[in-house]
Amino acid sequence: MEPITKRINSVDILRGAVMIIMALDHVREFFHVTAMTQDPLNLQTSTPLLFFTRWITHFCAPIFVFLSGLSAGLVSKKKTRQDTARFLVKRGLWLIAVELVVITFGLTFNPLYNILIFQVIWAIGLSMIILSLLLRISTKLILPFGLLLIFGHDLLNFLTTPSEGIGDALLKIFFTAKGYFVPLTATRGLLFLYAVLPWTGIMLVGFSLSDWYSTLDFEKRRRYLLYTGSAVLLLFIIIRGINQYGDPSPWSIQKDSLRTVLSFVNVSKYPPSLDYTTLTIGTALIILSLTEGVKSRFGNFLSVYGKVPFFYYVPHFFIIHGLVVIFFFLNGYAAKDIVPKNNPFLFRPDEFGFNIWIVYLIWMGVVLILYKPCVWFAGYKQKNSEKWWIRYL
Template identity: 45%
Template structure:
C-alpha cells in the first residue's frame, strides 16, 4: 500500500546470494526472525495510514516537502518507507521457503493463483475500504496489487534456473532507473502500459471512473525475485554464516546508497541539494523516490532490513513474541486495519458536527475525509497506537487458528 496513499509524489541493489551448500538453518528460528521483521513492518505501516486518515494536511501537502514539513512530520512519513519494500522482499523469501515443501509446479501454481486473488482484493476489497465509495469511481492499484502481479511473474519465472531468476531480478533492480533518462526527454502522454510498468498514472474507465497505477510494477517484480533468491540463505547456511552474510549485505547496500546518492548521477530521478540547515540537507539526501521505488530507495530500505535480521535472529523476549503475532497474519491485519481506520475517521467526522450526507459528498479524497480537516500529530500517534493494540487479540486469534487448521483457503489469507 502506498504510504502516501492518494497523491503519490512523482519525484536493490544486487545481493550476493551464496550457492555453497551448508547445514540448513533451524525452521523455527528462520520463521521467527522473518515474522518478527514482518510484524514490525506491519505495525509501522499503520502509522502512515493513520496519518492519511487523520492528519489535517494529509490531502493538502506532502509530508516530505522540505519547504513546509517539520522534522516530526518528515520522520513520521519517512519511517514508513521501509514497509512496502521489506514486505515485498519478504514475500519473495516466503515463496522460497514454501518451495522447500512444494514441488516447483505446485509453488508456481500457488503463486499465480494467489497473485490473481490479491489483484481482485485490491480492486474490490481495498478500493472500497480506502474510499468508502460504492460507485468505485477511483480504482487505486497499490501495494496488494503490486504484490499480486509480482507473485504472478515470480510463479512464471520459477521454471527458469535459479541463476537466471537471480540475474533477471538484479537486472530489473539495478537497471530500471535507466528509464529515468527516457522519461526526462519524453514529451506528451505515456501509454497505459508504461504507467503499468514504471510511472504512476492511469486511464479513464468509461465516463466517470478512473484506474490509477499508484504502484508501477516493474521494480517490485525485480525486488520480489531478489527476495526469493535471498531465501536461499536460510536453507544453505548455518546461523553464524548467515548472520555474517546478512551483516555484509546490509552494510554493502547502505554504502552503495551513500556512494550513488552523493553523485546525483544514477539510481534516483530526484536529486538531493543543500537546504536551509544541515538537518534538512540530510532530509534531502535520504528523500529518495518511492513511486516507483528507485534503486536507491531499495538500497536504503532493504539494507537496514538485512541488518535487522542479522541482529535479531535469536530474539525470544515477550515483546518479540507480541510483534511476531502481527507478522504471522499480515494479510488479515492489513485489510482489517484499513477498514477500522476509515470507520473511526468517519466517526470523528460525524463528531465534528458533519452529517453522513456531507461525508458521502466528499470528492477527490476518501469519503468522510474532506481535505484540510483533521488533527495534529499527537492525535495521529494516539489513534495509531490504539488501533494496533485493538488489533492484537484478533491477530492472535487468527494466527492460532491458522496454525491449528489446514483448510486450503487459509493459505490465501
C-alpha cells in the same frame, strides 16, 4: 536439502514491525489535518516530526514485498517447482482480486467503486505471477532478472519514452506510475499508485535469499545478512552521494544540517528508485541479522502481527476508515460533506483532521485493537495449517 518446517522468528519480527509502522502512514493520511493539502516530505513546508512520520513508513512497502518473496522462496522448498509456480499464480490472482474488491472499498467506502485503486497488494500479486513464469523457465534467471530491474529501471529517467497512447500507459503501469489515473468513463477510472516491475525486482531478490535459510547454518547466515546489508547501505551512500543516478530527485544543501540530512535520505518511493531500494533493503538485511535468535517480550509482540500480515492488513483499513466516519460526524460534518471534492475517500473532507500527536494516539489505538484478533488467528492458522484455504490468508 531439509524442508523448512518452523517459522523464522526474525522474519516474523521484521514483518510485524513494518506492518505496525505501515498503519501509521495510513492513519496519517486519513487523520492528519494537512494530509490532503501538503506534502509531508516537502522540506520547505514540513516539520521534522511530520517528515519523519512519513519517511519512516518508506521502509514498509519494500520490506513487505521483499519478505513476500522470501516467504514464497521458503514455500518453494516444500514443493516441486511446478507446484510452486501453480500456487503463486493462484495466490497472485487472489491478491489482485482482494486489492480491487476489498481493499479499494476499505480505502474509499464507496459501494459504487467509481475508482479502483492499484497499490502494494496488486504489485505483490502480479509479481508473484511473473515469478511463477520465471520458475517455469529457469530458477537461474530469478536473481539476475531481479537485480536488473532494481539497478536498471532508473535508466528510464534519461530516455525519451512515449508520451501518449498504449506505450505510455504500459510504461506507467509497469515502470513509472506514481498516481497514474486511467479514466474509463466520466465517473469511473483506475488509479495506479504502484508501478509493478520495480517492485517485482525486490520480490525476486527476496525469493533468491531464501536459499540462505535452507542451506546456511545460523552463524553463517547471520554474518552473510549483516555483511550484505552493510554493503548495500554503503552502496546507497555512494550512489546517493554522487547524486547523478539512482533517484529522480537529487538531494541538495539546505538551510541547516538537519534538513540537509533529511534531503539526503528523502528518496523516491513512486516508483521505488535504486536509492530507495538500497536504503530500505540494506536496512532490512541488517535487522534480519540482528534479530536472528532474539527472544524478547517486544519481539514476541511484533511477531504476533508478522505471523498473520494479511489478516492484519485488510481489516486495519476498515478500522481506520470506520473511525474517520465517527470523527466526521462528531466534528459536525453532515451528509452533504460525505463526498469530498479533491480525493476519492468518502467521509474525508480536505480540511478534516487533527494535529500529529492525535494521529499517533489513533495509530496506537488501531494497532492495539488488532492485537487480540491477530493472536487468535495466528493460533487458529497453526492448528488448521492443513486446510488449503488457510494459505491464502
